[in-house]
Amino acid sequence: MRSLAQGLAVATLFASPAFAQIGNPAGTEPDTRQSAPGIPAPHQTNAQDQLFAQQAVIGGMAEVALGKLADRKAHNRAVAEFAGVMIQDHGKANEKLASLAGSARIPLPNEPDAEHKAVHARLERLSGAQFDVAYLEAQVQDHQKTAQLLQWEINSGQDAQLQRFASETLPIVLRHLRMAQDLASQIAGQTPRELAPATTGMGHQDQPRRTR
Amino acid sequence: MSQFLKAIGLFAAAFVSSVAVLSLAAISDPLPPDTTYRPLPTRPFSAVKADDEAQKQQVMQRQASLLNRRYDMSDRPIAGVMMSGGRKAVPGGVRVKLQSGTTWENLAEMSPDEIRQRSLLPEGFLPLPHVKQATGGQVIPDRQIDDIRRQEARDLRRFDVNFDLPDHLTPEFPPPIFLTTQPHLGDVSRGQLLTIKNFYEVMNGIITPVQMEGLRLLLTPFPQEEFNQTEDRKVAEQSTGITCLDCHANFHTNAAFHLTPDVRPQAARFRLDSTSLRGVFNQQIHGSKRSLRSIEDFTEFEQRTAYFNGDHVSATRKGVHLPDRTNQVAMMAQMQNIIDFPPAPKLDAFGRLDRARATEQELAGEQVFFGKGRCNECHVAQTSFMDNNMHDLKLERFYQVGHTFNDFVTLPDGPIKTFTLRGIKDSPPYLHDGRLMTLADTVEFFNLVLGLRLTQPEKEALVAYMLAL
Numbered sequence: 001m002r003s004l005a006q007g008l009a010v011a012t013l014f015a016s017p018a019f020a021q022i023g024n025p026a027g028t029e030p031d032t033r034q035s036a037p038g039i040p041a042p043h044q045t046n047a048q049d050q051l052f053a054q055q056a057v058i059g060g061m062a063e064v065a066l067g068k069l070a071d072r073k074a075h076n077r078a079v080a081e082f083a084g085v086m087i088q089d090h091g092k093a094n095e096k097l098a099s100l101a102g103s104a105r106i107p108l109p110n111e112p113d114a115e116h117k118a119v120h121a122r123l124e125r126l127s128g129a130q131f132d133v134a135y136l137e138a139q140v141q142d143h144q145k146t147a148q149l150l151q152w153e154i155n156s157g158q159d160a161q162l163q164r165f166a167s168e169t170l171p172i173v174l175r176h177l178r179m180a181q182d183l184a185s186q187i188a189g190q191t192p193r194e195l196a197p198a199t200t201g202m203g204h205q206d207q208p209r210r211t212r
Numbered sequence: 213m214s215q216f217l218k219a220i221g222l223f224a225a226a227f228v229s230s231v232a233v234l235s236l237a238a239i240s241d242p243l244p245p246d247t248t249y250r251p252l253p254t255r256p257f258s259a260v261k262a263d264d265e266a267q268k269q270q271v272m273q274r275q276a277s278l279l280n281r282r283y284d285m286s287d288r289p290i291a292g293v294m295m296s297g298g299r300k301a302v303p304g305g306v307r308v309k310l311q312s313g314t315t316w317e318n319l320a321e322m323s324p325d326e327i328r329q330r331s332l333l334p335e336g337f338l339p340l341p342h343v344k345q346a347t348g349g350q351v352i353p354d355r356q357i358d359d360i361r362r363q364e365a366r367d368l369r370r371f372d373v374n375f376d377l378p379d380h381l382t383p384e385f386p387p388p389i390f391l392t393t394q395p396h397l398g399d400v401s402r403g404q405l406l407t408i409k410n411f412y413e414v415m416n417g418i419i420t421p422v423q424m425e426g427l428r429l430l431l432t433p434f435p436q437e438e439f440n441q442t443e444d445r446k447v448a449e450q451s452t453g454i455t456c457l458d459c460h461a462n463f464h465t466n467a468a469f470h471l472t473p474d475v476r477p478q479a480a481r482f483r484l485d486s487t488s489l490r491g492v493f494n495q496q497i498h499g500s501k502r503s504l505r506s507i508e509d510f511t512e513f514e515q516r517t518a519y520f521n522g523d524h525v526s527a528t529r530k531g532v533h534l535p536d537r538t539n540q541v542a543m544m545a546q547m548q549n550i551i552d553f554p555p556a557p558k559l560d561a562f563g564r565l566d567r568a569r570a571t572e573q574e575l576a577g578e579q580v581f582f583g584k585g586r587c588n589e590c591h592v593a594q595t596s597f598m599d600n601n602m603h604d605l606k607l608e609r610f611y612q613v614g615h616t617f618n619d620f621v622t623l624p625d626g627p628i629k630t631f632t633l634r635g636i637k638d639s640p641p642y643l644h645d646g647r648l649m650t651l652a653d654t655v656e657f658f659n660l661v662l663g664l665r666l667t668q669p670e671k672e673a674l675v676a677y678m679l680a681l
Contacts, residue, residue: 021619022271024347025263026253026444038266046254051244115240145243147614148477151621152247155346155479170621171614 021154021163028158040158043104048156052149052166053101057108059146060097062116063090069123070135079132082183086139086176093169100161129187136184143177247477250437250526257443264372264446275343275376278618282336283307283649287380293679295638296554297399300384302637302679306656307649308336316656320665324609333610337657340647341620342483343376348471349438349446350520351375352458355385356405356466360458363407366433368458370446377467381649383639387464390552392493394418398555401462407431408455419547426547429540430456437521440530456514456544459486463551465639469646473522474501479621484520485646488639491632493549496600500628500644503602507545512537553596553634558680563593570680577677580670586662587674590630597633597681604628605661637679651675 025038029046063086070083101108112120119138126134150173153166253260279285289301310316311332319332327333342348353375357368388399389406400418404410408431415427433453435441441450459468465488471481484500497503498510515533516524524532535541558569565578581587591597608624615622628644642648648657655671658664666674 020270022267022274022344022346023619024344025267026255026260026347027251028255028260028263030255030259036266038263038270048244048246055244113241148243148247151477151479152244154616154621155477155619156246156251167616167621170616171612174614175612 021157021160021167023155023158027156032158040160042161043159045104045106045162046156046158048153049104049159049162050106052153052157053097053104053106053162054109055149056146056153056166057094057097057101058113058116059142059149060090060094062112062120063087063142064094065112066116066120066123066135066138069120070131073123073127073131074135075128075132076183076187078183078186079135082139082179083135085179089172089176093172096165100159100165104159104162132187133184136180136187139180140177140184143173143180146173147177250521250523253444257445260443261371261448268372268374271344271373272376274618275341278341279376282309282334282338284309285378285381285649287378289380290679293637295384295387296635297384297388297401297403299403300380303381303640303650304652305650306652308334308653308656310334316659320659320663327610328612331612336647336653337607337660338611338617338622338647339482339620339625340645341618342469342471342481343373345471345479345481345619347372347446348478348481350436350454350459350468350470352454352468353377353379353382353385353466355379356458356461356468359386359405360407363405363409366452367447367449368439368454369448370438371448372446375468377641377646381640382467383461383465385461385466387462387466387638388554389462389464390490390554391418392550392552395552406457406462408433419550422543423547423550425540426543426545429535429544430547433458434515434533435531436527437523437530442530444526444530456511460489463489463548465489467641467646470520472501473520474499479616479619480623482620482625483645483647485641485644487631488635489548489551491553491596491634492551494596495598495632497602497629501602501626503629507548508537508541511535511544511548512541553632554638556634556681563597565677565680571676573673573676574680576669577673577675580666580674581677584670585658585664585666585674587658591633597636598630600630602627602629607661610660633678633681636681651678654678 020039027046027048028040029044032044032046033041035041067083067086067090071080071087074080074083098108123131123135123138147170150166150170154163154170157163157166284305284307288303288305290304293302293304294300295302306316310319311334314332319327319334322332343351349370351370351373352368360366360368386401386403386405389401390398391400394400397418400414402414404414406414406427408428411427411431412424415424419427433439433455435451435453437444438446439451439454445451457463459466459470465486468486470484470486471478472484475481492498492507497505498507504510504513512535514520515535516527521527535544558566558574560566565575567575570578581591590599590601590603592599604627605625611622613623625644631644637651640649642651642654643657648654652671652675655666655674659666659671
């Protein structure tokens with residue numbers, strides 16, 4: 001199992017050094033204090049940062065809650081392991097996000113939204129292999145949405161720390177997405193998507209994918 | 213923090229207490245509106261401009277640092293090889309920098325998994341970021357800006373960014389123009405950049421009235437995203453706009469770039485290097501992703517959706533040009549359809565080398581192209597070295613997706629149209645986003661991506677061959 005911390009270590013290996021985000025100032029909040037001309041001071045947020053933090057925290061807390069549910073109810077061991085990764089990675093990300101949002105004085109919701117409540121309620125009622133399929137399906141959808149949300153913040157936000165958080169979290173969320181997709185195809189008896197050979201069919205032999 | 217932990221507790225409790233049985237479709241919230249749509253500016257133009265100008269130096273420095281980390285940007289032409297107009301030398305050598313501890317040979321021996329897991333893919337093979345991703349938009353090289361200012365007194369200079377590549381890694385300027393209708397004349401450009409001012413003088417007596425009207429429209433500025441009259445622009449003065457040939461200079465390319473219209477959110481929109489319009493008469497699909505089926509469709513849409521933003525909503529606000537399909541679009545298309553590739557005196561009617569004219573090395577390169585390299589399976593010689601198809605090269609086998617470089621998120625390219633290789637030495641930089649600076653770079657790229665394991669002499673022969681196309 002790969003923890004968030006390990007994930008981040010890998011991320012920094014390939015990430016671009018030192019340079020800050022530079023947004024389009026057309027989207028800067030009019031009351032923004034600047035630390036230098038054109039550069040918002042730390043924790044100066046715009047509407048996008050605020051909405052991002054709220055949406056991301058709802059998604060993140062739901063990941064943990066659904067992970068706990070899956071840990072208890074999963075039929076397939078690999079699904080339970082995946083749920084464990086979700087609890088751990090999103091737990092840490094949630095804490096980080098909460099502290100960044102706190103510094104920027106963004107109020108966070110303390111209740112899931114209707115969408116996640118409905119997913120939870122539906123999963124509660126399922127069991128066995130049916131649960132696994134439904135849980136993974138929900139996970140795929142949630143991670144798809146989260147990936148887009150993180151990308152949105154990377155270009156639309158103005159709080160550099162929240163933007164960096166989004167940049168660092170995105171590769172992990174995309175990895176989760178692929179894990180969920182691979183698991184779902186495994187359960188359905190299909191070849192995992194990622195390592196299908198190139199259209200040319202040339203070159204390397206891929207090793208079969210390990211399940212993490 | 214303790215308050216937050218309490219919140220998590222409440223959060224979980226809220227799940228347990230929920231017994232609502234609702235249909236998911238009805239309550240699933242969409243992502244924020246400006247994830248797809250372009251937001252309006254939140255502040256007055258003067259304030260935005262002041263901040264943009266203040267940021268500009270940092271923006272350019274950040275991009276230069278990325279480019280220099282990824283590539284050898286020096287001025288090193290191939291001795292004795294000029295672009296078709298004879299005005300500029302073709303840049304040479306492999307410019308993509310290797311990760312430390314690797315060579316091109318040992319990289320080619322590794323599996324994609326190993327390269328990905330050890331983060332060994334040369335960074336220059338990754339998608340290339342726009343100079344300012346969060347804003348994006350059209351960025352025009354200095355020579356074009358200067359010539360347009362001189363001829364038309366129209367300003368294409370943005371206050372927030374400059375063009376980011378050195379002149380020696382871009383096509384010759386102004387490029388020559390070859391017409392399918394007048395092959396005997398050769399280059400008809402007179403060494404000038406075609407503009408709304410000079411086109412009649414340069415082309416009268418050479419093209420038809422229909423083509424002339426098409427040309428006039430292709431040279432007429434229309435307002436769009438960055439060049440317009442509203443507060444949402446990136447030029448100092450209210451602008452009358454931009455023309456088709458401001459990027460497709462003399463129907464070739466000046467390496468002006470932009471972001472793809474086909475992807476959202478903004479952070480994921482990849483860079484697009486302007487394509488040459490030479491030989492467009494033979495192409496069945498247009499655009500690296502859109503696969504529009506006719507030059508007429510492309511021409512109409514380019515203007516309809518604000519030249520490459522894929523955003524008809526924003527375009528409408530700034531003033532769109534809706535060219536009449538039969539009276540205007542057809543003429544613009546017919547003008548584009550007579551633009552020929554530059555002459556390739558060493559090729560026969562099948563697109564194969566004439567043995568009497570080609571060098572040993574070029575012939576060896578042709579053998580690799582059709583043999584071990586399998587290049588011809590997509591770049592089909594007989595159809596102008598393309599196949600009118602899109603292919604997914606799956607570069608993401610070699611790197612971890614989702615990392616951010618200069619606010620741009622690197623994601624898989626997906627299927628991209630096979631570009632023609634006719635006249636290819638005239639159009640650096642290469643690939644849809646211009647991430648490769650030289651033909652030698654493209655050989656290393658395909659050697660790795662297709663798992664070819666070419667030898668050094670084979671690689672050099674392939675480059676020599678492509679210079680002859």
